[in-house]
Amino acid sequence: MSAPIQMVLFDAGGTLLGTNTDHPRWYEQFFVEACAEQGVEVTPHQVDEALVEAAREINLTHRSSSDEQVRFFWEHMYTWCFRRLLPNRDAHQLACHYIDRFEVGEYVQLFDDALEALELVRCAGLRSGIVSNFGSYLHVFLDKTGITEFFEFVIVSANEGCEKPHPEIFDLAVARAGVPAGQILFVGDNLREDYQAAERHGMFSVLVDRYDLHADKPALRRVKRLSDIAQYLPQ
Structure with missing residues (x-):
């Protein structure tokens, strides 16, 4: 120094x-718990595969430089993951539901x-x-x-x-x-x-x-x- x-x-x-999930892979664990809320059991490995796919499908130089960018990025990630993990549900509606809860500080x-x-x-x-x-x-x-x-x-x-x-x-x-x-x-x-x-x-x-x-x-x-x-x- x-x-x-x-x-x-x-x-x-x-x-x-x-977050209220004290876990080294907290993001994967979030989706495990969210899917459990919806009555479906998924594994962290399944979540990880969905997240890798979601990240591969979006290529942003900036993802946090405006509230619109932040929301767009997370809606993409959540929607993609729910579409893979809960194929019979409205993935975008679920994404918005959980993001809204996150933004008000629930987690x-x-x-x-x-x-x-x-x-x-x-x-x-x-x-x-x-x-x-x-x-x-x-x-x-x-x-x-x-x-x-x-x-x-x-x-x-x-x-x-x-x-x-x-x-x-x-x-x-x-x-x-x-x-x-x-x-x-x-x-x-x-x-x-x-x-x-x-x-x-x-x-x-x-x-x-x-x-x-x-x-x-x-x-x-x-x-x-x-x-x-x-x-x-x-x-």
Whole structure:
């Protein structure tokens, strides 16, 4: 760390906020549980196959740079999966039903280590912000989980017209922070969109890897619990 950290920027989904399914393959597990609600038993492997197909059928350079993009992307993914997993149902109607429930925060919850991490940053006298690829409803989630007060600013891709890993959103973050990129600690759970993109922008990155998905990469600055970022904060 070449300069003292002045600000900590957090990703939101997967870093601070999770779902009520505490599972390393939470997205697959969501569809397993949604199908069970509809009276059909499916396996995570079946869901994974459907997700791979859905991702193959859509090729978007930007998927989170507006609320319309966010909704289009998730409606495509959900509809495709339900069409494969529940072939006798109205897949698009089901997709909209579950996305609507997600957007009002029905499934969201704070990771059990998030509040401690935010308090550690505050006690260290550092400022905090969020930079997230998300729909504008992220603010609903932050209010619902009671953490809005911790952040000086919240940059949501759908509101700004740019998204990670593209440099524009990091330029915006540096401008809002008002300090050089080298004095910003960026904390996120996505290797490409958070860790590597922030590093390229001159920030000091830490990867949140709760399920040891990147245990084979010893060169990464990696923590299993969000509160373990304490080791990278000024003493």
